[in-house]
Amino acid sequence: MKRRKFIQRAGLSGIGIAAASAGMSCAEQSKKTNDAPVSEAKEQALNLPIVIATWNVPKATEKAWEILNKGKSALEAVEQGVMVEEADEKNQTVGKGGIPDRDGIVTLDSCIMNSNGDYGAVLALENITHAVSVARKVMEDTPHVVLAGEGAKKFALESGFMEEDLLTDDSRKQWEKWKLKSEYKPIINIENHDTIGMLAMDKSGNLSGACTTSGMGYKMRGRVGDSAIIGAGLFVDNEIGAATATGLGEEVLKTVGSFLIVELMRQGLSPQKACEEAILRIVKKNRDFKNFQVGYIAINKKGETGYYSIQEWFSCTIYKNGVNKNIKSDYYYKPSDPEQ
Numbered sequence: 001m002k003r004r005k006f007i008q009r010a011g012l013s014g015i016g017i018a019a020a021s022a023g024m025s026c027a028e029q030s031k032k033t034n035d036a037p038v039s040e041a042k043e044q045a046l047n048l049p050i051v052i053a054t055w056n057v058p059k060a061t062e063k064a065w066e067i068l069n070k071g072k073s074a075l076e077a078v079e080q081g082v083m084v085e086e087a088d089e090k091n092q093t094v095g096k097g098g099i100p101d102r103d104g105i106v107t108l109d110s111c112i113m114n115s116n117g118d119y120g121a122v123l124a125l126e127n128i129t130h131a132v133s134v135a136r137k138v139m140e141d142t143p144h145v146v147l148a149g150e151g152a153k154k155f156a157l158e159s160g161f162m163e164e165d166l167l168t169d170d171s172r173k174q175w176e177k178w179k180l181k182s183e184y185k186p187i188i189n190i191e192n193h194d195t196i197g198m199l200a201m202d203k204s205g206n207l208s209g210a211c212t213t214s215g216m217g218y219k220m221r222g223r224v225g226d227s228a229i230i231g232a233g234l235f236v237d238n239e240i241g242a243a244t245a246t247g248l249g250e251e252v253l254k255t256v257g258s259f260l261i262v263e264l265m266r267q268g269l270s271p272q273k274a275c276e277e278a279i280l281r282i283v284k285k286n287r288d289f290k291n292f293q294v295g296y297i298a299i300n301k302k303g304e305t306g307y308y309s310i311q312e313w314f315s316c317t318i319y320k321n322g323v324n325k326n327i328k329s330d331y332y333y334k335p336s337d338p339e340q
């Protein structure tokens, strides 16, 4: 494991309601309608479309960008973008090939949210690679927003999804090795966990997001993280912006991280400052923060993006202005700082 360096990040507290004056009032914001088309001039000013995703996932952002460039919706783009990672068996944190739970079963959590504020999710889904597409079906074809476990699988099969064994030989071998000690320390890799959260703004300026994961490696059977939970792993408000998370889901859930970031942006914070404040919220409440990772990405209606994490080695991939780029994130925990 690479060595991490840490320095303190100060001055983040006290951001909040006071920042509201810097932004649009709620009344002004609510006058804006969802899915309002933007003029060509505005499209250019914002450099639309834009895709941002957690971690180094150039193929996923490229797929999303291609779809957006054809003038299709942000919803279509984020679904198809994250599907690239779900299908990649080498990515052991998403979809097929994901690290199983401690009983050797791969369970997936995923959600999707569109620019109208509609949302769909599946929790602890088994044997279906494209959990995000099942989540979209929940959103579009049922009167519900969340389906879990057996019921989610039954719904997926009835909807035409194929049943597959998601445990690859590699993941099985690693699980068998883990079983020798069976040490219950569910692991979130600080440096490169590829749970993918993706946010996109299409040519019309509308936002959508998706998040999909196999969750913590060797988790307890039935454990569900933040990735499929509205407001925690993902939140989209087409009037304001969108945010998504990666890392230790328990901490994101406890602070309702993605919703918090969108609400901070509503109060006038930039996506960057909002991500930093949401990380600070976790750090302040959990002195154990040196031992886990959480990373956030966000976008606002101006097309500005932000990203921040607790630990070093978080990165995001942004496709903007025709350039697909992996960017290393700034981070909170810098151990050379004696005050941390």
Ligand code: SD4
Residues within 6 Å of the ligand: 188, 193, 194, 195, 213, 214, 215, 216, 224, 225, 226, 227, 245, 246, 247, 248, 249, 250
């Ligand atoms: C979870 N947040 O299940 C997910 C895992 C993750 O980077 O994102 N890891 O807690």
